[in-house]
Structures are given as structure tokens and as C-alpha cells.
Amino acid sequence: MTQPDVPADLPEPVLTDNARVVLAKRYLRKDAEGNPMEDFRGMFLRVAGTVAAEEAKYENSPYTVEDLTREFYLLMTSGRFLPNSPTLMNAGTDLGQLAACFVLPVEDSMDGIFDAVKHAAMIHKSGGGTGFSFSRLRHEGARVGSTGGVASGPVSFMKIFNTATEQVKQGGTRRGANMGILRVDHPDILKFIECKSSEGTELNNFNISVALTERFMQAVENDEEYELIAPHTGAVKDTLRARDVFTRLVRKAWESGDPGIVFLDRVNRDNPTPEQGEIESTNPCGEQPLLPYEACNLGSVNLAALYDAEADDGIDWEELRRVVRLSVRFLDDVIDASRYPLSEIDEKVRRNRKIGLGVMGWADLLFRLGVPYDSREALRLADKVMEAVQAESKAASKELAQERGPFPAYDSSSYAQINLGPYRNATTTTIAPTGTLSIIASCSSGIEPLFALAFSRNVMDGERLVEVNPYFEDALRRAEAHSRSLMEDVAKKGTIHAMEHLPEDIRRVFVTSHDISPEMHLKMQAAFQKHTDNAVSKTVNLPSDATEEDIHHIYTLAYELGCKGVTVYRDGSLSGQVLCTGEPGEVEKPKLGEASRVMQRPEMVYGFTRKVRTGLGELYLTINEVDGKPFEVFATIGKSGHSIMAKAEAVGRLVSLALRSGIGVEEIVKQLEGIGGEYTVFAKKRLLKSIPDAVAYVLRQRYMDDMNAGNDSGLGKPGCPECGDTLVFEEGCHLCRSCGYTKCG
Known part of the structure; x- marks a missing residue:
């Protein structure tokens, strides 16, 4: 593939440093040696040109391919709209599969x-x-x-x-x-x-x-x-x-x-x-119900980019209408441009032509408007915004049906039975996860509140940078309350809920997911669901002390409010804890020489789980930490009741006892490292001889090596399996906001 010609008057994409890192790692086309074959502008032009080329099939299109290429390019590079990841990755390539x-x-x-x-x-x-x-x-x-x-x-x-x-x-x-x-x-x-x-x-x-x-x-x-x-x-x-x-x-x-x-x-x-x-x-995150052999391509409008300080209510509604209509055209063209992996899928997709246009940047828009996420005004605005997106997407689909014909199954659809349409697409709206897309667009994910107002991430050679929500930082500067030490404190806690020295209006507006009641999470989901054809990807984040009764209430309320499903996540409910805010409780530390005094386990601990290949199978090693130091180890391999599992459990218990008794990591590694077994394997250029040797390998990588290799980096931070930075759990999935890794694609 060659770099496409880029008209000189097309502007460079507006990208943050973090967005550039994610695009370079995951989206730019690369040669066999892993070297980029395109730059950022070339990537967006590749996608825009491939999708716009489908317009040539339709005589009644109001656009030339050249004009529409320009429109699609500007739509994406301005951060107003982005399609799902497979479209960005595969448009204009030999693979050509564009649906998610x-x-x-x-x-x-x-x-x-x-x-x-x-x-x-x-x-x-x-x-x-x-x-x-x-x-x-x-x-x-x-x-x-x-x-x-x-x-x-x-x-x-x-x-x-x-x-x-x-x-x-x-x-x-x-x-x-x-x-x-x-x-x-x-x-x-x-x-x-x-x-x-x-x-x-x-x-x-x-x-x-x-x-x-x-x-x-x-x-x-x-x-x-x-x-x-x-x-x-x-x-x-x-x-x-x-x-x-x-x-x-x-x-x-x-x-x-x-x-x-x-x-x-x-x-x-x-x-x-x-x-x-x-x-x-x-689909994997639950927001896209589909018939067997159906596929759907998704895209999201960035609501934060539609803020208008001059408008009466702060939203440029005319621009919203323009962006939605152009985005619907884009997604319909993607159906024609995509090469599906099975003939059954190709037939079903072209019969129903489902698309799923959603939104992202909702929390950022509320920040810009000065509206608290957990307020009646936010619910009213959610209803109004999504009603507009739904209405304009349907109007755009009706226009496309006039240009190109309705979706082939229209005559037997529920729309035809009540004389609605005809439409080009059986569905037009879905609110999907926007993990990596929101990083590229530099906005908040989907309709989720922010998980944290600030967080630290790796930038190079172990250096960490505190990244702060720009609207929060701007509000602090206007209030003359900004300082570097405050930003570090916010990055540590994630929330300013308890920072009473900050202005009350700032604390009220800049709320995070754990500051918001479960009921308000659900009411927000229901407000968007009311005007969405398919479903809404959203997680109800709960504090660690939430009870089973709380979740019972959430499930019942989701049913009563008209949601199509719900996902909950209680902080700390997995041993491989994702991202947590707040600090672990104080633990009494033993004095030197008092190894017999075993530290008591605090009520809450956080950690990570690492998978290591051994000669006896996959070893899952969970390490929980207190104050950034290892506190306890759980080793799992094979099935409970088998002798190999018993040995792994014994190693974990003894290492945990040693750690809680004040014995340092270096001494533990010294005792375990090199213990031989009957089966050895190579892992990351190192020979692993046994389960104890594998435990030592992970402890050395995490806590002793100057440069951590592989999955983990930085003490006390549960790990992304690719860059080692923190993961968040939102929209029903795990996401790394540093490198764009997401478990759900």
C-alpha cells in the first residue's frame, strides 16, 4: 500500500500526544518490519477516500467522491465523529473488513x-x-x-x-x-x-x-x-x-x-x-443486539466538540444535525465498502443494512456546560440530545432511501406495517463503547462519567506524566485553585469529592463515577435508551462496600426504567483489580527483626494478575499490594484438587506469609529463583524451570528490574497486559487510556 496523495489544503489532524501514541501503535498501517507506511493525515485520508468511493455507485448522490472524501476527512480529523476501530484499521487494505x-x-x-x-x-x-x-x-x-x-x-x-x-x-x-x-x-x-x-x-x-x-x-x-x-x-x-x-x-x-x-x-x-x-x-459489550449472522458497523459523534459558548443552551444544534446526517451517510457507505468474512453475513448485512450511530464526550459536554452529571438538568439534556440524534439519523436514513432505495427487507419490516419510512437502514442508533476512539478524539468515553479527573501514565523510560481532564484543569485555573501538588493529589484519589478546600461549585460539577449513585447511573442509561434503536453500553460502577442488596435493587430498577440490560462492577471485586481510586488503609509495619509479627490484612487491597507460561501449563499469579509493595501472592495452575495446583497454592501461601512478615522481595526471589523442575520453557528470553522459578521471575520483573519488561511497570499500579499502565472498567469493558488496549475489541 502506498501513501495516498494528500491535498495541500487539508489541515493536519488535531491530536493530543496520547492520541498519537495510540494511533501509531494500533491504527497506522505497517510493513513487515513493523515500520509505519503512512502518517496520521494519510491514515484518515485512506479511510475517508475508501468509504467515500462507494458514492460513485449512486447516481442520485449529491456529492462527488472528491468532495465527500474531503467532508469525511474533516469530520474525523476535527474529532466530531469517528467510526469503529476495524474501519480505521482496515479501510483501504487487503483485509477490508470494517465492522465491529x-x-x-x-x-x-x-x-x-x-x-x-x-x-x-x-x-x-x-x-x-x-x-x-x-x-x-x-x-x-x-x-x-x-x-x-x-x-x-x-x-x-x-x-x-x-x-x-x-x-x-x-x-x-x-x-x-x-x-x-x-x-x-x-x-x-x-x-x-x-x-x-x-x-x-x-x-x-x-x-x-x-x-x-x-x-x-x-x-x-x-x-x-x-x-x-x-x-x-x-x-x-x-x-x-x-x-x-x-x-x-x-x-x-x-x-x-x-x-x-x-x-x-x-x-x-x-x-x-x-x-x-x-x-x-x-455483541461482546451488550449494546448491539443482532440476528444470527448479522453484523453492524458503529460510529460515535463527539458531543463535547459541539459545545457553543454563544448558544443559549451551550449546544450548536445545527452543527449536531449536520454531523449526524454526514455520519449516517458514512456508516451506510461502510456497509458497501466492507468485505465480510462469511457469505451468510454478507447477505444478512446487506438485507437489513443496520448501522449504529452513538455518542461520546457526554461527561465532557456536561463539564463545559457546568451541569452536574447526577442532576435532573443532565437527565433532561440527555433526553433532548439523544432525541435529536435519533430524529436526525432517521431523517438521514430516509434521505438515503430516496437516493438509493430502502434496505431490502423493508417491506416486511415493522416500519412498513405502521407506514414509517422507507428507511435505508433497519436501525440507526447504538451507544457503544468508545474506549480507544475517545482517546483519539480526546474526550470522555460514551455516556459514562469520568472514572478519574486525573491519572498518571507512562510516557517513556519509566517516567510518569499526570494527565488531567482539560475542562477540570481550566475550571481550577479560573478559580485560581490550580497547583501541581493538587493535580498529583487528584491523580492519587481520582475524585475531589472530599476536598472541601476547593470551591463548592467545582466539586458539584466535576463528579466521577464513584461519586454518582447507582440510581443516577441507571437513570442516565434509561434517558439515552429511550431514543436509541439498539441498546446502550454503560457500567454501573459501585464502591467496594456495596452490598448484594444494592445490586438486586439495580437489576430491578433497570427493568423498571426500560433498559435493555445492565452491567455492574463493584470496585475490588476481582483479584486482578482494574483501576481503583482512594488509598489502602494504614497497616502496621513490623520493626526490623520482628519477622514473626505478621501484618494483618487490611479490609481492601489492590493488585494485578499476570499469566506466565510454564512447562506445566499456564500459571496465573495474582499479587496484591499495600503502599505499592507486594503483600500477598496467589498462584493458580490447573484444576483444584490436582497435585500441581496444591503445590502452586503452597508456594503462594508461603510467599504471602514471608511478605507479610516483613521479608523483602529480594530475599524471596533469591530463595526461589533457579529452583529446577522436570519441565522447562522459555519465556521472554528467560528459561523458566519450575513454578517457584516463575514466581520469582514475576517478582523480579515487577519490583527489582530497573526496566520492567512485558506486562507490568510502576509499583502499585495494576497492569495493562501491553504497556503496564492502569486499566479502567467502563462501558462493560477493560480499557487502558495510555496505549488504547481494550479487552473487548
């Missing part, structure tokens, strides 16, 4: 199951994420007629999907992501709810959600039993008390964040093409 979201059917046969595994691998290789419903698979113990044997059930097959995902690197950039869904009336529902209880192991490439039905929710409310239906026969297999199942679901979400929930009947009521079947699953 796919759903594949999993049929109740060996051929059907392994066809789905193969097809998922093809999608992951092309840069997409996949969703599956495993609800068609017969339950564990059910008879298999062809062999006379018994079925192993959905969860066992999910492990096969997970292993396949682990082996496929998406487009050379990241591993695939999956959503696994099971109906609440499937006989294996209790096993499914518990299937991710073992952290970081057999289903680490899956998000999971339980599909709740109206019948089930009514049974919960009325304290009734409900029926479990064998999917291969339709017969009633058993009954369960609905409240018991709901309580089990809540408990697991409290423990780890999984499973989430999706209200399946509500999703299907909004299915615009019901004659093509029921919607069974969503």
Missing part, C-alpha cells in the same frame, strides 16, 4: 457447534467481536440420539470457543472478544451463572449475560416458580424458585461483575425485522 459487531448461531449439533467455532475464528482474525447464544444446546446429561451418549451442556462447549479465541490474534493487534448468553429458562442456567467463578482461567475471553424473560421477572416479583425448558424437545425439565435464581445471579455479579443481564423480550419487541427470526444475542 457480529452474532453467530450455535446449533444443537457437533457440526453446528464447530462451524460456529470456525466462523468465530475467521471474524476474530478480521478484527471483529462475536456474540453467541448457547440456549439452543441441549442441557448437560440429555440424551444424544445419534450416539446413545449424553450431552455435556453449553458451558463445556463455551470452553472450546474460549480456547479457539485464545489462539487467534485479531489482525495482529488484539485477541478476540466474545459474549456468551444463556436464557434463564435453560436447564443449565445455574451452572452458567457460576461458570466464571474461577478468575482468569477457562472463560477469560468471554463476557457472559443471562437472558431474562418477562415471565421470569414476573415470577421474581410474585415469588413464584418458573419452568426450565429442554431446548431440543420443548419439554419441561424442572422448575426453580425465581427469587432463588435471581439471588444467585445477584451474588455472582457482586463477586465478580459477571454475569450481566439482558431483557430478551424487550429486545425482541424492538426487533425491526421479526420475520427473520428472534434476536438471541448481542
